[in-house]
Amino acid sequence: MGSLVLEALSKRYGQSTAVERVDLDVPQGEMVALLGPSGCGKTTTLRMVAGFVPPSAGRVLIGGTDVTRTPPHARNTGMVFQSYALFPHMTVADNVAFGLEMRRVNRAEREKRVREALQLVRLDKLEDRLPRQLSGGQQQRVALARALVVNPAVFLLDEPLSNLDAKLRGEVRMEIRSLQQRLGLTTLIVTHDQEEALTMADRLVVMERGRVRQVGTAEDLYESPADPFVAGFVGRCNLIEGELETPGGFRTATGALLPCIFGPRTPAGRVVMALRPEHVQIAPAEDGPARLQAVTYLGAQTEYHLDFNGTPLLAIRQTPAAEDPLRRLSNGDAVAVSWNPAAARLLPAAQ
Numbered sequence: 001m002g003s004l005v006l007e008a009l010s011k012r013y014g015q016s017t018a019v020e021r022v023d024l025d026v027p028q029g030e031m032v033a034l035l036g037p038s039g040c041g042k043t044t045t046l047r048m049v050a051g052f053v054p055p056s057a058g059r060v061l062i063g064g065t066d067v068t069r070t071p072p073h074a075r076n077t078g079m080v081f082q083s084y085a086l087f088p089h090m091t092v093a094d095n096v097a098f099g100l101e102m103r104r105v106n107r108a109e110r111e112k113r114v115r116e117a118l119q120l121v122r123l124d125k126l127e128d129r130l131p132r133q134l135s136g137g138q139q140q141r142v143a144l145a146r147a148l149v150v151n152p153a154v155f156l157l158d159e160p161l162s163n164l165d166a167k168l169r170g171e172v173r174m175e176i177r178s179l180q181q182r183l184g185l186t187t188l189i190v191t192h193d194q195e196e197a198l199t200m201a202d203r204l205v206v207m208e209r210g211r212v213r214q215v216g217t218a219e220d221l222y223e224s225p226a227d228p229f230v231a232g233f234v235g236r237c238n239l240i241e242g243e244l245e246t247p248g249g250f251r252t253a254t255g256a257l258l259p260c261i262f263g264p265r266t267p268a269g270r271v272v273m274a275l276r277p278e279h280v281q282i283a284p285a286e287d288g289p290a291r292l293q294a295v296t297y298l299g300a301q302t303e304y305h306l307d308f309n310g311t312p313l314l315a316i317r318q319t320p321a322a323e324d325p326l327r328r329l330s331n332g333d334a335v336a337v338s339w340n341p342a343a344a345r346l347l348p349a350a351q
């Protein structure tokens, strides 16, 4: 068992940088998700922790020990791959036993631990099957058992759910989270699916172009994003570019003056106003400054796509009752728009 620490971890391939000075501290038993768009360096970071990719600079510490130069099999990590990477000609039990054989665990101990690991993932009745005789979800659980059987200090998951259909993904997500919590596993999971990251992890690391943009809980990232990239990547957000005017407010690039509250940490000059769509109130008004462009009914919620003085604006409201005048809005109607100025965050414009 152990904590995981990354110190200024970097990876360069020739002239290009895949991962740039990543610092991260994962205490024992915590689950952290690396989240970000394709190519941002998530998998490379995970592979450096596992030992499959040698870092160009920086250190990896597991349980306080520097393992940067330790080969993968001696690191005490258990990894689950996106493709599961099961051996097709080996039974479920042999697949799970593989890591123990590599570690020269004796046969009696091996059999006991394989049995326990298969019970853990509820596959103990299928130990003699071959991978091709299993469903996708079952194969995924074999991969989990194979990673867990070695009692890893650090559990590494690389997009573990991306080959499952939506319903199964939800179930396996809960299963992995409950195993991780029950066993107190220090876990790093890579995903580009924000819902997966938000529902499974204690904390999230948002990466972009090899760098960490922000580390925090789901609430931290959603309610206090550090920059427009994080605001736009975690949840939906109106990102409106403009300048601050004192006194006055926020002047959009299209010239509208919008309400906002300046705080002690409000950046100067060009800024982006980040406004979550659930904070945008709308009302039918003939002289309203916004025009409705599209209404999307989603059952419990309705999305209103607006043009607000040339700026696109999204409002998401709980679907109004049948008698509510909002219900009669249609495309092209004029709409009044408002929000609590405290809900609008002013973030530095991208460099």
Ligand code: ATP
Residues within 6 Å of the ligand: 013, 017, 018, 036, 037, 038, 039, 040, 041, 042, 043, 044, 045, 192
């Ligand atoms: P995805 O979500 O698509 O898997 P990712 O965030 O995991 O993306 P990485 O696979 O870590 O991203 O890749 C980060 C960057 O490093 C990318 O620009 C990629 O092209 C580059 N890269 C990764 N592996 C190599 C390699 N072996 N040689 C050269 N460049 C590489």
